[in-house]
Amino acid sequence: MNYYDDNYCRTIDTVVAGMKEIDGQKALELADTIFYAQGGGQKSDRGTLTIGDKTYHVLRSVKDENGDPILFTDCENPEELCGQPVHCELDWDFRYTQMKLHTCLHLMHCLIQKQLGRELDDPLTSTIEADFAINKYKNALVAEVDAEALEAQLNDLLAQDAEVRTWPHEQDAHYRYWNCLEWTMGCGGIHVHKLSEIGSVHVTSHTKKGNRTFTVTLNKEG
Ligand SMILES: [Zn+2]
Structure with a gap:
């Protein structure tokens, strides 16, 4: 296994x-x-x-x-x-945080597209650190995204018990897919099974050298 x-x-x-x-x-x-x-x-x-x-x-x-x-x-x-x-x-604490943050990056990308009303290429950079994760885009493509609204939309999603599914490509087991709600994309990462596992998050954004970075951190519960 x-x-x-x-x-x-x-x-x-x-x-x-x-x-x-x-x-x-x-x-x-x-x-x-x-x-x-x-x-x-x-x-x-x-x-x-x-x-x-x-x-x-x-x-x-x-x-x-x-x-x-x-x-x-x-x-x-x-x-x-x-x-x-x-x-x-x-090291389960480390892994479980990675699973939560990784799932958030997919959702954040999908919600940014939803706000813009158009498809976006994958982020320039999408990385997960020990306790936060980022998606970075060319600012010209995402300048009108409202980060505060993005945080609210993401937290609305996380409050649902929506399921996350992953499965391998039929011909190539190393290529995998990710799906949650109406969104499906290629991804070989590890994710939580239910959005409710993530709790709530904080989203910030900053612009530097023509790029805009959205950062997500997990709120400590209780
Ligand atoms: Zn993934």
């Missing part, structure tokens, strides 16, 4: 299937993985691998040349781990 089969899986027991060397750095392949491989603006997962009585930190999960996830860890001799049973644990 991998992280697409169950977005909410935080721990798994599996086996170290092999080792790969990329740019002189050794990475591990697991038979099953819950660590999202960095891509599409979403950060790589972090967490730990416990093998025997030793615990190693997952520093980075990336895709290899076939699009399969591999892990860089702080283990100095990863070749010794091949074939060993491993207990994996995700």
Whole structure:
């Protein structure tokens, strides 16, 4: 299994299937993985691998040349781990925040198009940091967007229990789709299943060097 089969899986027991060397750095392949491989603006997962009585930190999960996830860890001799049973644990707080913010970026893009009444190309930049996320566009394309109204529209959506669905392309399992309400787009990221999981958000915007950036942060509940 991998992280697409169950977005909410935080721990798994599996086996170290092999080792790969990329740019002189050794990475591990697991038979099953819950660590999202960095891509599409979403950060790589972090967490730990416990093998025997030793615990190693997952520093980075990336895709290899076939699009399969591999892990860089702080283990100095990863070749010794091949074939060993491993207990994996995700840094869940970090991942769940990424899932919420990532879902918000899609919705924000869709709502910006709705305000403008026309289709927009993908943002110039769409990135998710540890506790906020941004979509950046050419200001000329989004100058008339009302950021305050955008925040209200986004919070209205989040207050619904609307479902988020993702699925793989029929011929290419590495290409995936995202859908929520009337919107569908290509995305290989990880999302929440229900908008109500996100709570409420704060949206700000600023313009610099001809570009306009919309920033979304999650409101702390209670
Ligand atoms: Zn996505």
